[in-house]
Amino acid sequence: MPKELAKQYDPKGTEDRIYQNWCDKGYFHTQIDRSKKPFTIVMPPPNVTGQLHMGHAMDETWQDVLIRFKRMQGYAALWVPGTDHASIATEAKVVAAMREEGLTKEMVGREGFLDRAWAWKNTYGSRIVSQLKKLGCSCDWERERFTMDEGCSDAVREVFVRLYDQGLIYRGNRMVNWCPHCNTSISDAEVEYEEKDGSFWHLLYPVKETGEMLELATTRPETMLGDTAVAINTDDPRYAHLHGCHVILPLLNKEIPIVCDEHADMEKGTGVVKITPAHDPNDFEVGKRHNLPVIRVLTYDGHMTGAADRAEAEALKASGHASADEPEVLDCGKYAGMTTAEARKAILADLEAGGYLKSTEPLKHEVGTCYRCHTVIEPMVSKQWFVRMEPLAGPAIESVEKGEIRFVPERFTKNYINWMKGSRDWCISRQLWWGHQIPAWYCDDCGATVVAKEAPAVCPHCGSAHLTRDPDTLDTWFSSALWPFSTLGWPQQTEDLAYFYPTNALVTGYDIIGFWVSRMIFSGLAYTGKAPFDTVLIHGLVRDSQGRKMSKSLGNGIDPLEVIDQYGADALRMTLLIGSTAGNDMRYSDEKVKASRNFANKLWNAARFVQMNLPEDFAPGLPEESLLDMSDKWVLSELARTAAEVTANLEKYELGLAAEKVENFIWDIYCDWYIEICKSRLNGGDAAQADAARKVLVWVLDAALKLLHPFMPFITEEIYQALPGSAETIMTQDWPDAAAMRSWPQECADFEILMDYIKAVRATRSDMNVHPARKTSMVIETANPAAFQKGEAYLARFAFATDVTLTEKYEGSTDGMATVATPAARGFIPMMELIDREKELARLNKELAKAEKEAEIFRKQLGNPKFVERAPEKLVAETRAKLAAAEDKLANIRQSIQALG
Template sequence: MAKELEKQYNPSNFEDKIYKFWCDNKYFHAVKDESKPTYTIVIPPPNITGQLHMGHALDNTLQDILIRYHRMNGYDTLWLPGTDHASIATEAKIVEKMREEGVTKEDIGREKFLERAWDWKETYGNRIIEQLKKMGSSCDWDRERFTLDEGCSNAVRDVFKRLYDEGLIYRGNRMVNWCPHCNTSISDAEVEYEEKEGNFWHLLYPVKETGETLELATTRPETMLGDTAVAINGDDPRYKHLHGCHVILPLINKEIPIVCDEHADMEKGTGVVKITPAHDPNDFEVGLRHNLPIVRTFTYDGHMTGAKEKAIADEIFASGRATQNEPEVLDCGKYAGMTTMEARKAILADLEAGGYIKEIEPLKHDVGTCYRCHSTIEPMVSKQWFVKMEPLAGPAIDAVENGDIKFVPERFKKNYMSWMRGTRNWCISRQLWWGHQIPAWYCEDCGATTVSKEDACECSACKSKNIVQDPDTLDTWFSSALWPFSTLGWPEDTDDLKRYYPTNTLVTGYDIIGFWVSRMIFSGLKYTDKAPFDTVLIHGLVRDAQGRKMSKSLGNGIDPLEIIDQYGADALRFALATGNSPGNDMRFSDDKITSSRNFANKLWNASRFVLMYLGEDYSYNGLPNELLIEDKWIISQVNNLAKEVTENLDKFELGIAIQKLYDFIWDVFCDWYIEIAKIRLQGDDEDAKEQAKAVLVYVLTDILKLLHPFMPFITEEIYQAIPHDSESIMISKWVNYDEALCYDADEAEMEKIMASIRAIRNRRAEMNIPPSKKSKVFVETSNTATFENGVEFIKRLAYANEVQVSEAFGDLGNVVTIITDDARIYIPLGDLVDFEAEKKRLEKEFATAQDKLDFINKKLNNPGFVNKAPEKVVAQNREDAAKLEERIAQIQKSIEEIEQ
């Protein structure tokens, strides 16, 4: 034998050793075997700021199950790992650390800041990778990538240049989502909406020409200083007389026009809306339609603009450097320098004092927040780089509609389609230093823009050397969108790209279909002419035992590393796979992980039992030529199990597959076959012993292989201890269904025997008969041959000391009768019950019941009680008396039966 199993299952003693064994032998490394089909997964790259959480644990467990299954099933398998530079999150971490030192980015400059960032990445960036290894993730670590490595950076610049040359990337002043805390723009997909308490403030704007006031409502009164119009619907009869008129903007006494626009809905409120083009997406579009001024009143760090900001903007206009839609900036006077919330209070107080507030209407509404810091997003007009989405979205929609890419579950196809059809131009520039710096240079002499894949040395227009690179970086998702092919060497035509692209399965959560999945699809189609994967497997969230989302605020988060330390990685993986259903959230509890650990213990102890009988010199030579009915039954069962588990894995029904494995290992193999095998193993027939050993090894090996993708460590440890056909279970051959191993008839006969055993055990349990009390069993059946084969099983598993089988029995006396579909089973009552002890017990029970009845009857025979007690009480006593009389009669009958 190769090794012994310890007496106690203690995963901490072997999990790390096994993982090192796998890595040392390069079992995870894809070797380009042209004789095999390929199966590729690229890991959703975790952030280098990341700490392994339950979402990571679930996502990577599911990927590893699929990878290990396909590796064993004969595929040239690549699971390509890597990490994401995570611009916003990483820069925030570094800035926070610098703040503790009393240093800012501006103090040290971009070059020194990036040196710190790379040092930070080297120190902390691989932490989550090491944690993924603790999970047992069988990634090809020799191919590990990073979104800022040379190859990925080369791909990013190549794509940017191509899109720019095609006119699909442009720079302009457009409405963006601005995070005043992170001090950068973020994309629509990065905005999370939270329901918050708020108000509709109904304001009154005086009309210059008529002297009347127009009522309008806003949830953001602090934006009113930037109003450049009021809109009404041109078809609204209430305001026909105001076409071409103006209102006076309260507080700053500014004249602004009344415009007719469809954005004003006649059915909503008063049908009048304020238009603030610089701070509202819809208002921005109205402003463009009516050529309205765009007036910015917020600074980028969330304060009201003042003289300083106005002077800078004025200088841009004066120099002629202002571009289309360049916003003006307002000196907000007394409100300048206030935060937007401080300004809101001050502006409302002044509006109230001026009589401009008609009503305050409380409401709950969804407020956009930054997905990173959860600060309230301020819509702002800002000069940014954008990708035109419409030309890219079309082919990506077609690829899913025509089935080139499928979603599992299919219902998430709707989410994808909704996102792609409603997508707006993608803002890809971020006001950060950590990331891919935008490869665009601006000429200080002629103002031209030069975009180049390589670092530019001169202006492409006037050849001036006086050029500066755009300081902004690209949205992190810009590089992540290229991940399935940039990681394989694109734009170079590498061997890996030719062999492993397109990939096969993307495993991810439903929360980033818009963030990431959609962008990979349109990018893959655009730059490789191929869909980047054929299947998107969507999983849900891991919630706590009460179904709540795990969060720091609730304090209900579960650290997967702590679970691994206490229970082992296999138990964690098993718990995450159990009950998993594509697309659905799952609950995680202490009970679930304890159950997983108990299952591992059960398998461990069963394996130790088998090894105990094999001995050190045992040699496995395949299944014996002659198989008994119980052997055919278990072999046929495990053969069907292999078929079903394979089908489940191919359909991504991982939760169903692991439940079938659990049921088979615990109930069928451990509780039935091992107990049956003990009859031969503990007998004197050496040939029968060898026969039982061979079948045990065969079935245990198949079980371990089928279970390996889910629980890789324990299966490897046990596999190495029993006779095995490969140097590692993870590169052994998957268990394939074999028609020749279908013993349907024998299975059916064995099930008849098992049904009788279950029936006997159930009846004994109902009668509270302990297993130690043996009994005779008489089996009356037309299938005598079947039950003759099962006599020893019935003896052992149904606690019988003697079993007789016949087509018919005579009078057996006082017996317990049990009926199954195939037999009538009789057990002498005297074998189950000590009559004298039972008689004494019944007589005691009779006396107790009689005393209670006498007491109740005494009350019922008392006219004072019957006449004075509440009717409900009297009725209850009579009901209790009737029940006691019935019970006493039953006890008396039982005593009489014993005395016969």
């Protein structure tokens, strides 16, 4: 026997119990089944440092909806979960914990540090996984992966060696984004731009040959110590006489050339730019074109270089282990050791004292910051490992342009293409200890570089056993770029890889198209020969009720776990679905989650009503068609329509629209109408009709629960288990097939006509404050009398009609009549049978006086010429609209008074 539903639904105890049962029974585990078509999603791996936030909640809810839907459709639906090692974030956490003990990385050494990092991961890394389970994620936890597990690590080494052997990975001194706080390079995708207050400082550089002063402007005067040229445009007539000349670099009294280069824009400023190849990406390219020296003036922790830094660089060169493109290091003299802020202040003071500072111009500009710590990025020439992007980007662009991979919404295709076409070589090395250590060794004797999956015993070039491994680790995104196939066993040709790859839908936010999506696409094509997925479904951000981004600084963040604790996971999931559309941000509010909780309660109460009206010997199944009445055919037709539309919406990744349609069907059609209609049949004397009503009630509820299950898995499972004839779980049941459902278009259309009329009558009675116990006769004018003839019993019960007269044209008097109108009919109802005339007149006159006051306020505003001339156009238009609405209201009230005589 199915269990009896409790009086009230309590998600707190129910959800954990149901989820544990799903896990215990292995319902989430997906077997290779050649008789089924696979459908695969890989979870964007959250950081092991992470805690579930609203972005995660939306991302995982969307994925869970798709995987539950496809599972019920009969696919071998696999959702691969996992977490990311998050190099920078995790290292920062471990370093901070060590600082509390008075320890540093250097004090414990690399091995000691990594022991602590793994211990931290083992302690805290499973936290977000447990939180994902609270949300109801139906992942195959038996296949859970970690970006630094042995399989994923093997894939990383394999890719690095392959790319190196193909000449697509190289090491060299290139311009990188350097974070002085994290003390590591970061990629272009990890730079966030923030508007900051700054200045343009206009400096004067003396020309050696003519004695004139060249004016140029800079936002970073502290880098001028590393200037190795100034540039003018070849076609600039103002400086034609200076071709081949030199300037004297202020403060250092050093001669540097004037070069002609397209980077100097004649339309901007004075058309003269300072060239600092070691600290500006554009200047670095100018330096390469003109073979300029590259001089570094900043240390990696954000200070000005000094004698010790210069000596260290020179010693490295003398040892023969420095490459020919190694930048020079300047001893900045009196500025050595200063922070960039301190040096800027001191250098500006000295420039002003020497007459080289012409003026200062306030400026608001976009400044690059580290996406992790928000420290201002210092562009630096640094020896790093890079991936050549051009050979990899071409096929990845072509794959999307050919339609092998599509973005939903389609507009994000342009974002992706622009990113790929504009991408520079990818800096993949990080100056960290936590992560995949670069598989490269340097020979201490001959200086050769050896790249291999396993540590070499000796140098293959000279036979020396003195090899030192590169201390750097790889960018976290290097390993997560392999996620769609490394999680399925690549580079081994596993059965999982052969069956489940390529994957199907990637669900992610638009903010990591460059970070991650682009890299997975070129990686999949390059290493497996196949696009890693066919669809990229983009969701937006979850913002607060005012539309602001959730952040710690604003204090407007919402903890999903607190919402789940208060309202249940189903309510949170539905809140993140209803009203959401692919690619667009959505607003979260308490009102929305309360509405979702109320829907859950509505469904629960409806299910209890159905259960309480079932006899012990009830046998589920639809009754014979001859026993179906008009409302049965209508609700079954509406079920078929809803099933078809929801299925189509989900196939097109319109998740929010699908959720809304299921909710509307359950709330409006099933609960508010069909259950109410069935009450008179259940309590009437016709046993056959009562049994037919019960069967349809259960049949429709069963199908509706299955349609709702991907969106609200917990409550649907609990109710489903209480239905007679239910299987052991709803999640493995067949998805409702609209094509196999009966529908009756004519009966459905007739019933809609009838309902429209009933709604109009009820609205009119409500406006007139008529008590439900007061009933009346009515005349209905309609060209479709069949709908009303078949629905006479419904008119009596829901329109409170004592008797009904049908006519094609009503020619009687309308005095004392209340009129209701729908597209298919007009009804005439004697008001005196409904109301107390004197009381209604008093009420209407009171309403009339109130409406007159409201209208007069708007008339006075619009009659004031100053208001009309000076107020914003939008406000004037709104006031005119309010006056028109007020006058319409007055006309309706006067008409009602006149009808009362």
